[in-house]
Amino acid sequence: MPGERLVIMGANGSGKTTLLRMLSTATMPSRGTLRLFGLDPAREPEAVRQRLALLTHLPSLYDDLSGTENLQILARLLGKSLNVEPWLTKVGLDQRPEPVRSYSAGMRKRLSFARTLIQDPQLVLIDEPYGQLDPEGFSLVDRMVDELSARGTTVILASHLVERAAKLCDHGLLLHQGLPRWSGPATQAHQAWTTLHRSLT
């Protein structure tokens, strides 16, 4: 359902990132089929990739260029207007000329979010949204996710910070060693997490 939010929970190495990369067509499944927007990404990668955006811990930004220039590259590729100023203000950045190299982790995250907003995708996949961020950055992530789903974009997060992510999302999916162990409303996510861990220890 557009605007809904799912959190994929699991310890490191439980396959969260792999699943996310597969959903984003960054990696093709070696077996089985995948359906995105009713399309098979193996056969129609362009159509699928047009509608989604992937945010990984790698910022995919050009350090030598300024924030504005980074966004303008994207705008030019998407055939959108080069006036990227509104997107910058939306994420709390300004048109400073300094290269992205001088940005803090928080500012880089904001710029990555701006990159995602420009693409106006139907589905956004975020790997470890809270990675390398200070608490102040956490609230930024929450605001961004709210912003995205307010625009009708479905958001899928992959995180091991269960409580924080669960509060933000509608549904939860618990992975353990590559296998789905539980899925259901995010309100029970924390409960599922503790149950799984209790059964392991």
Next chain:
Amino acid sequence: MNGTIEGGWGYVMAAYGITWFAWAGYALSLWLRNRKESP
């Protein structure tokens, strides 16, 4: 150079010898690796 070359046999033997030795060596390495892969 008066056409035919004396002492050609040395080179012929060298070429054939090296080649046969290499083939034998390669066959041996294939056989060893085969045994390792599917005992």
Next chain:
Amino acid sequence: MRYFLALLHKDLLVGWRGRVRLVGLGTYALTLLLLFSFAVGPDTMALRDHASAYLWLAIMSSSTLLLAQSFQQEVEAGAIEGLILLPVPPPALYYAKALANLLLLLFLAVVMLPVSMVLFDLDISGSLLTLLLVIILGSAGIVAPGTLYAAMTARLSSQQVVLPLLLFPLVVPPILAAVKATDLVLEGDAMGQLPAWIGLLVAFDAIYWSLSGLLFGKVLDE
């Protein structure tokens, strides 16, 4: 086409911003030329005979460094993946990067030309224009397979070793032809062989600029 221009603009902008690296490459190439002239010693006759070989060897080795760097930054930042998922058609990505590499390499070559003219005491009997044409075609011959292999080896830690090993057999024909053609321009083309060598260069470029563009997509996806 829009993708190609946007990406070309991006590559040139990044290249220009990182021009300190270009200066480094330029000094590297010039030191190579100096080394060649020292190695041969003051014998100007020998220097002049092999000038085109030295010039092209310098161009080839500096191109290897340039090509290795061309994907380094983007792969580390995950920018390439960002572009593929946009989606950007891989051939556009290839031709933009290859052309950017070519322009940067030509920038180096143009700097190296006057220096080698002085160092190797050359005077051009043929026309400067043909010489520039030969340099452009020769550099294009290096950059075409070079960009393809640079992308392929970008993620490898030992790229500095693998890239030259893969690339050198590929650039033998263009370098041979370029050295021959440059010789003919410098020392005069008695038997009129120049058009043949330039033809070989053009043929090589045509083959590799099209083949690499075709295969580039396969090199990128995970």
Next chain:
Amino acid sequence: MTLARWTLLLGASGLLILGVGHGIGLMSTPAEASMGETGRILYLHVPTAWVAMLAFTAAFIAAIGSLWTGGARWDLSMESGIEVGMVFSVLICIQGPIWAYPTQNYWWTWDPRLTTTAIMVVAFTGVLVMRRLIHQHERRMAATAVATIVSWVNVPVVYFSVEWWDSVHQDLSQVSSVDKVMLVPLLVSLAGTSLLGAAFFLARYRIALGHYQREEVAPELPDLPAQLELEDSP
């Protein structure tokens, strides 16, 4: 295992025929007119060159197959084709100078064929080195395939440019016309060497197959575990 039996069959018949071919070539036929005894290296050199080219062409076809379908079988045959091709082309680079030395008394002749083979060896060494450095299966297959295609296309290009470049000083060791009596050992040796090459290829394929089945094939997918019953947390 049929593959093992095939390898043995090809290997044995190859060796037999090769023995016959080399036997005739070395013992019975008269020495070649201008090169004397050294002309007999022909029966060794030409078949080796032929099989090397065949092996790399097989790798080229497998490369296209693996790009087209992505099947692992193509990847394995590509690997085998390259290795067999390497063994035979290295041999050519050894046999060439041995043949050229007596007639021109310097080891390395810039003969287009020999130079092209040497460059081919360097190119495919690069492919093998790169292949060992990439660990993800899909990316290794794609990269090797692309490098194989590019290196294979490069062979004729190198040949022609070297031939042009070299035509300025034509060398001597052109094979003088192969008269009838020499044809028999040549063709027999050719058949023998080809069979031997095929046997090597199959053997190498089996190694790659064994390796692939043990390491690469993902283990059988366990069935999905039941939904976790939630215990009300304390």
